[in-house]
Structure formats: C-alpha cells, structure tokens
Amino acid sequence: MPPKKAQKLTPFSVYIRWRPLPEEPGSTEIKKTQSSASDGHSVSLSLPDASGPSSSRGARSWTSAPSFTKVFEADNNNRGVYEDVVSQTFPKIMAGKTCNFFAYGHTGSGKTHTIVGYDHEDPQQVGLCLSAAKELFQKIDELNGSTESNDNDQKLAVGLRMYEVRKKSAFDLLNGHTECFVREGPDGKIHVRGETETLEDGKVRVKPIRVVPCWTFEELRTVLEKGLDLRATGTSTVHDKSSRTHAVFELEIVNQALVEARDAVIERQAELVPHGKFATDVYIDENSKKYIQGSDGKYITNPDYTVNQERIDAAEATKREYEERVELAEAKVQETFTTSQHPCLGGKFVFVDLAGSEYYDQKSSASAAGSKQTAEEKQEGRQINSDLFALKEVIRARSSNQTRIPFRSSPLTMVLREHFLGSESGFSAMILTVSPAADQYAATMNTVKYGNLVAMAGGP
C-alpha cells in the first residue's frame, strides 16, 4: 500500500495581546520590549527580569524567536483585534473554508474578553465571535438578496454550535448543558454524542451536539447569550470554573437543505439500530443452538440441529438495506454542497476560549491554580495539561506534514479534529492573552513560551 499522503496545512499565526494593568493597589508593570524582524512580518518579544515587589525577582530574561505575527497593546480594543486577526479571513470563509481562532492565557488575562466580550452592545468591545457573526450576516444577506431563485432551501443562515470541553466530556451549551461523549466511530470519524432517545419500534436516536440555525444576527446573539448563561450557572466561582473548561463556538454557513439532510442522517441511523441489533441476535441465537452440553459438562456440536443460514442471511440483508439508507442520506449531505449556488456553504469560524494556562505550568509560583486544589481539581488540572500539550503536539505534527497527527491524545484535540483538517487552505490563529502585572510575570512568561513553541511549530 502506498504511504498515506501527508496533508499540506496552513501554518499557525500567533498573536500576543496585552491586557491593561489591573487597577489594584501596588500593581506594578513588567518592562517588555519587542522588535520587528527584518522582513517586517514577525515580531520577537523580550521579557526582562521582573522588577515588581512581589514578583519572581531574579528570574532570567528571555527573548522569543521572531515568531509572533503581531503584538496588541493594552489600548487596542476588541474591534482592532477583530479587524487585524479575523476580518481578513472572510475571503476564505466565503470560499467554504474553516478558520480557527484560539485564545490561550492564564486566568483573568482576557481570553473570554477577547473571544466573547463582556459588552455585546458596544461595537468596539464586543468579542471576536459576535463581530464575526455580524459581518457574516452582512455577507450572506447580500447573497440571499441577490439570489434569483425563490428556493427557500437555498437561503443561507448561520448554524451556531456552542459547547464546553471539561475532563473527557463535552457539555452542550445550546441544549441545557447536556453531557456529550467524545468517541471515535468505526469509520474513523469523531462523534460527539449526547442524549439517547429510545423511540417506537426500538429505534435509538443519538443526538449530536445541537446546531441552531439562525436567520438573523439578533437571533444568533440571543441564542449565544442564553448559552453563555449556562456556562456560568452552577458555580459560586464563575471565574475559576470558566478557566477550567475549553469553550468552543462554531459559526457555520448553512442552508435549510443542509440542515434537513443532516437531520435525515440522524433519523436513518436511528432506524438502523433495531435492525442491526436483530441481525446480531439472530446470529447468536442460531449459533448457540449449534452446540449442546454433554454429560461431562463440555460443549459438543448438536447433531440434531442445522444452523438456519437463511434466517441469518435474511436478517443481514435487512440490516444491509438500512445501512444503505444511511449511506444514501450521507451522500445527500455531500450533494447539498455540490449543488449549492453558493461556494460559501459550510464555511466555518471556530473560536476556542481555552482553559487557563496556569494548569499547564502548575509548578509556577504564579500559578493561579494554587496549591489548595481539591482532588477533583487536581485531576482536572492534569487533564487540562494533557489537552494543552496535545494541542501543541497536533499543531507541530500538522505543520511538519507528519502523516500521523496525534488527534486521539486528548478529548480536546479529538473534538477539534475536523476543524483542523477542515482548515487546510483555511486559517488558524492563536491569540496569547497576557498581563503586564509584575505579580503575573511567571504566568505571562509561561504563556509566551508556549505560544513561541506553537508559532515555531507552525512556521512555514
């Protein structure tokens, strides 16, 4: 067999975003410098010894490779970050590609501020995700207006999916925080499956994470805000909890035909379940009658029974018929793309607010994870560490064109697998959110070093 062809994937762009110095008494700022590379396309960052009173005084200074695409200062607002990082990717989205944006940093450094924002009314402060949704609706409204056909199936909308990844599960923020399980199917695809419903005739419908098709920006914003409320409920320390989960927001260009075709796949899969089970039961029943227990307790072939192969074959044939219905429904999904009037169908923004980077460096004295963790928190911390390590390794393997990309190493990389693969010729970026506060020096250093590795791995 010829070796599997390596996928050529676009490099990762890594940005740094400094948050303002927290307004706390005694807060002092670290001195940092940056310099542009001679090609003018990348920046290196130097963090000298921290000089603040409560910081890691004496820590060695460090200069990164010229690996960062841009550094945003504390006075750059969300609009400025959006225009530089996200808006320029629209030609790719409108060509049906996937663009991924990750925010990485320690707790309180501004990840949620960047991805979602805390003021959804002010266009300067709204986060990247809602700004992208707004521009996406402007573009698809234009396309919907210029489409000659009155075919409502072709009308474009934005499908929103929102979920948190915590430990080994995903929690659906658009479906009451339902726990969903991350599994690899026999087809090698990753499925994030939630509620299982047993229907009439033994049909079993396994629901994937919910996609809500939104037809206007206002509708999407309302749905997203309800989902965000679920992120916060059930905890007295919202900030700590949000830091312990990875939150994923997906905005996909869909149309009614695609939504219905995907729903049909779920229905056909549900119909297949009882027939698959029946075929297995018949096979076991026939084969178990083939043997009887002798007087010495050992099993011997039953001379009076001939396996009813016709019965087995009939059950298998029915199962095969239902499998073909699933395949036809899957083909219909693909056909929706090929027959769409708009090449942007399936174009997707993926925004990821990663868990706090302090878990990646728990030895750090500035680790916000602290030493008073419960056993559960420690276990969560280990999982977050392995997620963030796996993410870096996936980025490295992608960029060096390795044939084997270790997506299976963590639930986070499993969930993001299709987005990584879909971003071939799309765009992927990581925004490192950092604090200039001297007492956060070690955490900031850790974030920048991680980002430097990601940027170097993602280099051309």
Ligand SMILES: Nc1ncnc2c1ncn2[C@@H]1O[C@H](COP(=O)(O)OP(=O)(O)OP(=O)(O)O)[C@@H](O)[C@H]1O
């Ligand atoms: N660049 C910024 N400009 C203005 N305010 C900011 C900025 N970054 C962060 N903040 C403010 O700091 C606070 C903490 O930010 P945020 O909640 O985004 O941190 P986080 O990194 O998501 O933390 P966690 O991991 O704990 O969820 C918020 O009140 C936010 O508005």
